[in-house]
Amino acid sequence: MITSKILHTIKPSLETSIGNITFSFPVCNGSGVWSSSRDELIKLGSSDAGAFVYKSMTIHERSGNPGPRMFMNDFLSLNSMGLPNKGVKYYCDIVNEFRKYNKPQIASIAGCSEEEYFTLFHKINSYPFDAIEVNLSCPNIVGKRVFAYDLDACSRILSKMRSETTKSLGVKLPPYVQRHEIEKMAKQLMVLGIDFVTLINCYPLGAVINADTELVSLKPNNGIGGLGGNALKPIALGQILLYNQYTGGKLNIIGLGGVETGRDVYEFMLAGASAVGIATTLLHEGLSAFTRIKRELITILKNKHISRLKDKIGTVRYWN
Ligand code: RRO
Numbered sequence: 001m002i003t004s005k006i007l008h009t010i011k012p013s014l015e016t017s018i019g020n021i022t023f024s025f026p027v028c029n030g031s032g033v034w035s036s037s038r039d040e041l042i043k044l045g046s047s048d049a050g051a052f053v054y055k056s057m058t059i060h061e062r063s064g065n066p067g068p069r070m071f072m073n074d075f076l077s078l079n080s081m082g083l084p085n086k087g088v089k090y091y092c093d094i095v096n097e098f099r100k101y102n103k104p105q106i107a108s109i110a111g112c113s114e115e116e117y118f119t120l121f122h123k124i125n126s127y128p129f130d131a132i133e134v135n136l137s138c139p140n141i142v143g144k145r146v147f148a149y150d151l152d153a154c155s156r157i158l159s160k161m162r163s164e165t166t167k168s169l170g171v172k173l174p175p176y177v178q179r180h181e182i183e184k185m186a187k188q189l190m191v192l193g194i195d196f197v198t199l200i201n202c203y204p205l206g207a208v209i210n211a212d213t214e215l216v217s218l219k220p221n222n223g224i225g226g227l228g229g230n231a232l233k234p235i236a237l238g239q240i241l242l243y244n245q246y247t248g249g250k251l252n253i254i255g256l257g258g259v260e261t262g263r264d265v266y267e268f269m270l271a272g273a274s275a276v277g278i279a280t281t282l283l284h285e286g287l288s289a290f291t292r293i294k295r296e297l298i299t300i301l302k303n304k305h306i307s308r309l310k311d312k313i314g315t316v317r318y319w320n
Pocket of ligand 1 (some may be wrong): 083110
């Protein structure tokens, strides 16, 4: 009884790592949310977020798709943002200054061709970003390939980058619908020596229709966009479990998809995520979501008498 009381007052460690970077708190933003402009990034830096994940960068600034390009309700989000971002130079110009926030800074890059990915990579690689997340799963630009659905193209892009950087290198993937696709990708990422995988980007090609107005919710791409939010959580958990199984827990995972609470973060970590991103929740609630989730997570750990969150990564129980 006394021991349990003492354990309850000790602050648990929330520290985890992704590749060679350490998160003092494992919850970050999903790329693009609060991370497109200098002002947003300053606020993200001052928040309880465990790391910065920059909006996916292209070579030149893009204004993105015309609106309405984002729809949200209590259960889901649907977006067709179309990669609005300030261009790679803008983010390279601020990364050094933002080291003052003492959080890992993860650059996200998105090209329209293999050549563009390399141009972006070479630029980013010479700046003090702590990690590079190669977004091979951006779904919202008609005519732009989703490279993640082509294993050979992914391998070409990632193996060249791996040979040229010592930074933590990761890839952001979409959900796959067949088990063998996940197995092949997971094993290939291990062979290539990739440090982390971000699972998952939105579920592509969704739509929402309003019976009253008889309108689709989004303007771009005739109403088609990527599904996010709570509706995505079971899909994200399934993908994380499978990647974790196929890599024997040796590939670090940033889990993303429908995370709203500290309890969700805990479930994602049981499934095998070493860090967790929030996107739709951050849009709904703002940056105070990090503070709330941190509080909730600490309460769970205290109630379960867990002193180090990282000990729980991948420890989900299965039925015999
Ligand atoms: O900007 C977007 O439309 C977008 C991107 Br790049 C992405 O990777 N995922 C997403 O849901 N939207």
